[in-house]
Amino acid sequence: MATNGKAGNIVWHKSSVDKVHRQELLQQKGCVIWITGLSGSGKSTLACALCHALYSKGKLTYILDGDNVRHGLNRDLTFKAEDRAENIRRIGEVAKLFVDAGVICIVSVISPYRRDRDACRALVPDGDFIEVFMDVPIEICEARDPKGLYKLARAGKIKGFTGIDDPYEPPLNCELALPPKGNSCASPCEMAETVISYLEEKGYLHA
Numbered sequence: 001m002a003t004n005g006k007a008g009n010i011v012w013h014k015s016s017v018d019k020v021h022r023q024e025l026l027q028q029k030g031c032v033i034w035i036t037g038l039s040g041s042g043k044s045t046l047a048c049a050l051c052h053a054l055y056s057k058g059k060l061t062y063i064l065d066g067d068n069v070r071h072g073l074n075r076d077l078t079f080k081a082e083d084r085a086e087n088i089r090r091i092g093e094v095a096k097l098f099v100d101a102g103v104i105c106i107v108s109v110i111s112p113y114r115r116d117r118d119a120c121r122a123l124v125p126d127g128d129f130i131e132v133f134m135d136v137p138i139e140i141c142e143a144r145d146p147k148g149l150y151k152l153a154r155a156g157k158i159k160g161f162t163g164i165d166d167p168y169e170p171p172l173n174c175e176l177a178l179p180p181k182g183n184s185c186a187s188p189c190e191m192a193e194t195v196i197s198y199l200e201e202k203g204y205l206h207a
């Protein structure tokens with residue numbers, strides 16, 4: 001009898017319809033596109049552009065966006081380090097379920113700690129975790145400041161804001177990094193196409 005986590009006497013229940021069948025049905029392979037970067041780096045924008053471009057190609061995606069997941073599943077979590085870690089752990093586990101469902105799961109979360117991202121990578125089969133780094137300098141993110149949060153953080157009205165008084169650890173070995181060219185970034189559509197080319201090359205857009 002297997003045990004798991006804190007509960008004992010837990011046995012995995014298999015279904016006759018499995019991931020291979022679902023992927024065949026969807027004509028794609030399940031994977032996680034994990035978009036990490038500072039607030040304002042363009043994570044959500046890329047997630048939406050990618051979702052739209054893949055939808056146009058008949059591919060099923062689902063976005064797990066940090067802001068949105070914090071409205072529900074993770075509404076009990078703050079931005080202190082252990083809560084950010086728990087936020088990422090739960091999102092990683094949900095993403096794992098989407099991969100098993102055969103869905104292309106697009107995650108757009110700051111996920112500032114390397115260890116937490118690597119733990120999510122380890123949850124899914126090799127190759128299925130595609131880490132995309134929005135390599136945008138804080139100066140650009142701060143100049144954008146669409147929600148006015150950098151301004152509040154600089155004024156000391158938000159404590160522990162990523163990049164200001166809380167750390168961001170950039171990836172060391174990500175699958176894709178998207179830095180700006182000079183002073184401007186590629187358009188969201190161009191970035192989405194870069195990710196889609198990667199998916200094509202690795203065979204994720206076919207069963």
Ligand SMILES: Nc1ncnc2c1ncn2[C@@H]1O[C@H](COP(=O)(O)OS(=O)(=O)O)[C@@H](OP(=O)(O)O)[C@H]1O
Nearest residue numbers: 039040066067079084087109110111112160161162
């Ligand atoms: N202290 C602090 N630090 C960073 N971000 C903050 C903070 N407080 C609120 N916000 C807003 O929350 C959004 C980030 O949520 P995430 O779940 O992606 O963050 S984390 O991965 O748990 O670090 C983030 O959204 P994005 O701007 O889309 O990244 C912010 O709008």
Ligand SMILES: Nc1ncnc2c1ncn2[C@@H]1O[C@H](COP(=O)(O)OP(=O)(O)O)[C@@H](O)[C@H]1O
Nearest residue numbers: 039040041042043044045144146185186187188
């Ligand atoms: N490729 C891009 N080029 C220029 N501006 C962008 C780009 N991507 C996003 N933006 C703008 O930057 C701001 C932050 O984008 P957003 O996707 O909300 O970032 P994040 O989810 O990382 O906080 C928004 O005002 C958005 O319109």
